[in-house]
Amino acid sequence: FQNIELFANMNTMENIMLGRHLFMKTGLFRGGLMWGKRSFAGKEEIANRGKVEEIIDLLAGRLPVAAERVAQGLAAARVPGRFQRIAGPVTRILDVAHNEDSARALAATLAAEPAPGATRVVFGALGDKDIGAMVSSMASVTDAWYVAAPDAARAAPVERIAASLA
Secondary structure (H helix, E strand, O other), X not given: OOOOOOOOOOXXXXXXXXXXXXXXXXXXXXXXXXXXXXXXXXXXXXXXXXXXHHHHHHHOOOOOOOHHHHHHHHHHOOOOOOXXXXXXXXXXXXXXXXXXXXXXXXXXXXHHOOOOOOOEEEEOOEOOOOHHHHHHHHHHHOOEEEEOOXXXXXXXXXXXXXXXXX
16 A cells, blocks of 8 residues: 555655645645744644545555554655755755745745745746735745746746736
8 A cells, every 4th residue: 555656756645645735725835845843834734644644544444554554654754845945055945835825824934934044936826826915925024036937838927927026
């Protein structure tokens, strides 16, 4: 059961956790970048892991999993890009805050747990998102913006994103 892979290089536990992130306010990237269990992202991630355990319990009748394997999987599971800190000469924090709620939650976490130095945000969004609200949510914790368009058919053009920063 633990060796089933839906996405390359991810075990079943990580795949279920990734799927559950669709229901989280912090967004895919912010959860991975969470810093500390007391942060909003950390608390939401702990709740998410509880839901994953419930899912595994439901599957246990069909695909038996030993309790110690569940514990090992939960301890090892990480979803990249959810408030993911990358140490180095410049601390990088990766997060995919994908809507106004997740942008607001990301801003709160950045305010509570800032990286040293200036905060530079590489920002792109899908065209159906409230870009202005996302920018407003992040404005107080952002020193500089860099606009990028996601490689997706629904991506907002960089001109529209840049206009929301003015």
